[in-house]
Amino acid sequence: MGPIHLFDVASRVNHWLTVRQSTIAQNVANANTPGFKSQDVKPFASTLEAMSLAMSSSRPEHMTHTPAADARTELNADESGEMLHSGNTVNLEMEMSKAGEVNRAYALNTSTLKAFHRMLMTSSKV
Numbered sequence: 001m002g003p004i005h006l007f008d009v010a011s012r013v014n015h016w017l018t019v020r021q022s023t024i025a026q027n028v029a030n031a032n033t034p035g036f037k038s039q040d041v042k043p044f045a046s047t048l049e050a051m052s053l054a055m056s057s058s059r060p061e062h063m064t065h066t067p068a069a070d071a072r073t074e075l076n077a078d079e080s081g082e083m084l085h086s087g088n089t090v091n092l093e094m095e096m097s098k099a100g101e102v103n104r105a106y107a108l109n110t111s112t113l114k115a116f117h118r119m120l121m122t123s124s125k126v
Contacts, residue, residue: 006116020098021102023041024099024102027039030088031090033088035086036088040098
């Protein structure tokens with residue numbers, strides 16, 4: 001049995017969610033700061049595309065995949081915010097919605113990992 005990369009992917013998802021939650025918290029903390037521009041992180045799909053997970057094949061006829069560059073999470077300006085008179089673009093409703101998305105994503109990631117761990121432990125019992 002080859003290496004299982006699900007735990008690596010789950011770890012990267014958690015790191016991405018941590019960066020996103022931190023960015024959301026920074027936006028909320030600066031909601032009344034004049035001239036502050038709301039920020040968000042790039043979607044995890046772009047991070048996943050850049051990950052270097054190697055596909056393995058047991059036969060030469062199977063598809064192969066070339067590894068991509070390492071994953072990086074970058075901040076980019078959030079264009080969806082409406083600018084206030086003070087020049088601030090933080091929308092608290094939108095930030096709370098994003099925080100809820102992060103919470104749900106953490107819960108989904110955790111439950112998926114628990115299920116996979118249970119399956120792995122069940123299959124390894126002798």
